[in-house]
Amino acid sequence: xxxxxxxxxxxxxxxxxxxxxxxxxxxxxxxxxxxxxxxxxxxxxxxxxxxxxxxxxxxxxxxxxxxxxxxxxxxxxxxxxxxxxxxxxxxxxxxxxxxxxxxxxxxxxxxxxxxxxxxxxxxxxxxxxxxxxxxxxxxxxxxxxxxxxxxxxxxxxxxxxxxxxxxxxxxxxxxxxxxxxxxxxxxxxxxxxxxxxxxxxxxxxxxxxxxxxxxxxxxxxxxxxxxxxxxxxxxxxxxxxxxxxxxxxxxxxxxxxxxxxxxxxxxxxxxxxxxxxxxxxxxxxxxxxxxxxxxxxxxxxxxxxx
Numbered sequence: 001x002x003x004x005x006x007x008x009x010x011x012x013x014x015x016x017x018x019x020x021x022x023x024x025x026x027x028x029x030x031x032x033x034x035x036x037x038x039x040x041x042x043x044x045x046x047x048x049x050x051x052x053x054x055x056x057x058x059x060x061x062x063x064x065x066x067x068x069x070x071x072x073x074x075x076x077x078x079x080x081x082x083x084x085x086x087x088x089x090x091x092x093x094x095x096x097x098x099x100x101x102x103x104x105x106x107x108x109x110x111x112x113x114x115x116x117x118x119x120x121x122x123x124x125x126x127x128x129x130x131x132x133x134x135x136x137x138x139x140x141x142x143x144x145x146x147x148x149x150x151x152x153x154x155x156x157x158x159x160x161x162x163x164x165x166x167x168x169x170x171x172x173x174x175x176x177x178x179x180x181x182x183x184x185x186x187x188x189x190x191x192x193x194x195x196x197x198x199x200x201x202x203x204x205x206x207x208x209x210x211x212x213x214x215x216x217x218x219x220x221x222x223x224x225x226x227x228x229x230x231x232x233x234x235x236x237x238x239x240x241x242x243x244x245x246x247x248x249x250x251x252x253x254x255x256x257x258x259x260x261x262x263x264x265x266x267x268x269x270x271x272x273x274x275x276x277x278x279x280x281x282x283x284x285x286x287x288x289x290x291x292x293x294x295x296x297x298x299x300x301x302x303x304x305x306x
Contacts, residue, residue: 006125009053009057015032016070019071023070023071024070025068029046029070050070055129059072060073119180120165120183120186121156124180127153128153128155130188131195132153132188132189132191133150133188133189133193134150134151134165134188135149135187136148136178136185136186137183137184138178138184139182139184140182146184149169149172149178150170150171150189151167151168151169151170151176151178152167152168152170152193153165153166154168154195156180157201157211162179162181163179163181164178164211165177165179166204166211177211177213206241207219207242207262207263208263209262209263209265209267209268210267211267212267219242219262220261220262220284221259221260221283222259222261222262222264222281222283222287223259223281223282223283224272224279224281225255225257225258225280225282226258226280227256228254228256230275231245234258239258239271240261242260243259243260244259246259257282264287264290269287269290269291272291273291273298
């Protein structure tokens with residue numbers, strides 16, 4: 001799968017989302033395609049693209065045979081910001097729009113760059129779609145020499161401006177997470193692998209923060225306090241999908257209590273530290289002490305400058 005072909009799949013989905021319940025007939029689809037890509041749209045190509053869109057995004061382009069019009073049932077779901085397919089489609093759509101308009105909009109659009117997604121993401125998605133094992137040459141930050149590993153690519157996950165490969169490592173005999181920016185080389189082997197029944201990457205990490213695998217540990221509740229001003233940011237961009245807010249009594253600019261249900265890890269510790277004095281952890285005490293200790297070490301580092 002090339003990036004160009006993936007872009008065409010994205011365009012097709014977005015075109016049908018815009019068409020709504022009425023859908024499009026073959027003539028309308030062909031005219032829109034020719035206007036966008038400058039070439040005819042053979043019926044066989046459209047059929048192949050329909051299959052690929054369903055396999056890749058889980059989005060089915062159906063046909064109402066009574067009027068010979070094609071449509072996406074419940075097309076609003078594809079625009080749902082909580083939908084994984086919608087996120088992926090929107091991400092690639094934005095990238096395509098930026099590429100098309102970069103000359104006219106030069107100096108007017110700024111996005112964060114995620115280098116790791118540029119080289120390996122399309123290859124990985126191709127291997128995932130085909131159910132094929134990938135062989136990667138992987139160099140840890142702590143290692144001088146890369147190691148060769150055969151991985152069953154179950155999923156890809158983005159976190160903190162990095163893309164990660166989530167899969168079963170044959171050499172380790174267990175699930176592992178690999179940063180794409182640390183992959184030196186990658187080859188799709190052609191060997192098939194079997195996906196675990198019911199696998200869902202969001203469910204796998206539902207009790208974690210970042211890209212730490214749960215590894216049998218159970219999430220616990222972390223309660224923290226924020227100012228009313230900071231609470232507004234947290235409502236718009238929660239720390240974790242499990243975030244909930246305690247009911248407030250009275251009015252005014254009062255501290256707001258939140259909770260998340262996660263397995264504490266180094267990434268979560270760093271996240272709370274990044275808020276400085278804007279958030280206060282109330283429980284559990286052990287995690288609050290860990291954050292306090294990290295702040296104390298930072299204070300000791302800069303103490304002579306105060």
